Amino acid sequence: MVLALCWSTGGVTRILDNVVGTHLRLSASPDYRALKARFGKAFDATWAMEYQRAAEALWRGYSESLGRWNDVERALTTGQQFRLAMRHKLIDGEGLALAYWMPERVGAGGAEYATCIRLIDPDRMSNPFQGPDTKNMRGGIEIDEETGERLAAHIRRAQQNDWYLSVEANTWERVPFEDDDGFTRVIHDFDRDRAGQHRGISAFSPILSHARMLARYYGLELQQASLAAALGTYVTSPYDPALVQEALGADDAAAQELNAYQQMRAEWSQERPAYFNGVKVPTLAPGESIESVASPHPHTGFADFAHEMLGLYSAATGLSREQITQDWSRTNYSSARAALMESWKTLMRRRGEFTTNFATPIYALWLREAMENGELPLPAGAPSFVEAATAYSRCRWLGPARGWIDPVKEPAGSVLRMEAGLATLESEGAEQGVDWEEVADQRQIEQKAYEERGLPPPKWAAIQGTGDFFKDDSESNAQKP
Template sequence: MRALRPHARRPFRRPACQGIRASFSHAVVGRASSPLVPGVVQPVSRDAGAFRGTLSNYRPWRPSLVAGGQERTTASTRSEDLVANDWAGRSMVDTITLNAVGANGLFPQSIIPAALLGLDEEQARDIGDRMESIFKLWCESAGLEGQHFADLQFMGLRSALVHGEMLHIPVMVDPTKEGGFLGLRMQPVHPERLCTPSDKRALHNMRDGVELDRLGRPCALWVAEPAPDLWSGRLGWGALGSDSFRRIPHRLFHRPGAFHCFRRTSEEQYRGEPILSPALKLFRHLADSLEYELIGQIVAASFPLFIKVADGTQGVEDYLGQFQQGPGGQGGQERVYHQSYAPGQVLYGNPGDDVKPLSSDRPGANWTGFVNFVVRAMGASAGIPYEALLKDFSKTNYSSARAALLEAWRVYMLWRQWQARSYCQPIYRMVIEEAYLRGLISLPTSAPGFYEALPLWTASMWIGPGRGYIDPVKEAKANISLIESGLSTYGEILGERGLAVEDVWAARGYEDRLMQRLAPRLAARLDAASFVAGAPPEDDGFPSDDDGDGDTNHDDAEEGDDAATA
């Protein structure tokens, strides 16, 4: 076998075609990796943005600052008129107000974070109880005219629903002369008084009575305050000059200078919108329609009787002459035109009149369904179900009624939390601050100072009226199951009922001690019954033979228990 000889090393030569192939590959890869030119294919036309078909005349427009303020004022006035005179508008406002705030208002429960302030739980609880007691005493005369704080909350939320905003001014009085132990008072003001003076409409930083700073934030409010002897109200508040207004700062350092509260639903919004605005036409037209139908029913129910009298009829000439006297006292010169009908009235027509009996086929067969549909639409505009708006649960079962109340409860909680966040909590902080400065509250020296941790010292949770239950037995069983499974707390469940866990347990402890002292036999019997009912069975991981029959099946025991329960 011949030995293999290594090849001689020869220089590498790139073929001419390979160089062309390499340059072509580089060009192709380069073009494939680069993005295409965007915007070549235009999207299809949108009917929502075109003026054709049924939307050809749909041309929304943005009013100027002055026109926008006038529209907001008109909408607020119309909403106030509807709530004052329309049953549906009043029902919507009262339903939300009563469920969100209630008759007794929202009350605070102090939740001072003890760990963050370096305190133990007992110290934090004692300080919180002291703050709650002071605030409760202040609530008795919170208003400038002596209103309770619950009444101020009710009035403020109602104004926020009717006018879209509430305006309360904090003022300081002398407690030695006005009564009480704190000087803070709240003055409710009608939101219509908040407007731009006539000599400041051209300023770029004025927005319908709200003055803005260089960053676009509200810095002051202009509230009309004309002289009573010079104000007639004919020209409106906007006709007054700045000398008839008071400029109220929006904030005084860390304290609010005015409570101008409204729910912001859009960007760059400085004034509120009434809750009835989206369906205001429905409210007004339904009220007119119901009034016309009612008038038609009244006319048909009056059942007037018409008698046609021919010319020359004997026996009624004298009687007709009493009603057909002309301006000159000559009978038979003027025709009689009846404009109203009294129940059971007998009317005589003029000679030659063609009399037809009155009959009414109103309302129509679909009238009830139409009214229900309109009312549902009005309630949907504010998130209120039909059943909650009209208080009508006659056509619902348990599941549908509970679903309707849950949907309504979300709306109530939205307004409640907004009221607590924007109005109640800042006032609570102002009251506690004044009480601290007057020496009514003392804090541990080892803890941070009051102003160093102001949000922590004044932290609180606001509790309102309870949600209510459709079937209390089912709701109670569900709550017990949630607590036993660890998915809920006593405070959460009692909070839904409008109660504080400390107050409930304190009252239960007092009642237990009272029962032990006054009715010891009843207390012993209840304790024994609760022990038997709540005794947990022993569980070692294996089926037990509690009945001693050698069988781990307890069907017979369960049947005996059921029979005893029955």
């Protein structure tokens, strides 16, 4: 139902484009303060910076591998896996993946890491043989009777309706959420609306009934427009056959007179054809006329009704009405910015929950292997990954930029926040989907290139304050003594 409606499909696309985009960029930020408090002063900001750069570089090689070794099926990059998992979460209510350890792939010309991920359609997770829920089995998830902890997931080997895999479709595999050595096997992300909930609910569930109403209304409106566009005509004559026959009598002579009249009408039309610009014009007998059938429209409230229904759709999805309809003709700058700011809060909440429950666990799986391979800088006596997994795996994910409606005023506000100490280049860059260190490194390269070529530095290279940067030359010259 979701994919059959253009508004739902567009809404899914808008959310994906804002939450994930083409990929999520890792910004590693190990909790060096926690590590320092627990394991010694060797864990400081300098070490954290070195660790961050190494982890991010190695992660890019893994997640964007040309061989797609991050994917069990070798079909998607990690960024594409994130996008597909988020799509499942929006439509099906949950994203599901299994982690595999495949050392046979590692080697020259092959994978660099044995850790790989496989996305699973959430429909495949169900109770074995479609059995009912019990106290320790809920929707394919095996739970601990005492604590409610998730122990294992029961997953079909194939889709339920795959007739060519009928045997596998009726075979369930029990996959523990975590191995004995702490290796996460099942990554299951969904939004919980109630305590004790074990399966997700689609974000579009509340609006399906309204979507059906609007889709039906569109169909009825199209039928009405088609009916109104059709031209129905009929020919009227002042002589009714029954009345004429009655007036002339019911004898044979009267019938012959009536037939003669009808024959005269037919001959009149055949012998006197008329054409206008190549189109034949009907010729009528004396006393006849052409009448049309009118099809009046009962009301004209379709646009307002659709606008109101899409407003309900907007409220349920957390997107603005303009993002749903892609119609900005009724919106000015202030209302558009207010609407986008409100929808941005929901989008950031979606991104935060998705990265916490799905992206970061995958990063932690890879990071564990990278650390065990000795590829990351660690001080002497550093704890193993298992001993401080949370501190080592701490990170942020940079997604698509929020963007600017006014590319002059809003950057000025960004600079003002940094000068007032209310923001940093890191936070402002993250909002625009860029890494502040990469920006600073690139600016250093560009300044050096200007110097080598003997060119005057660009205006931003000599910026001293917000006022100096956003003044034009006339204002600056006017203030000089």
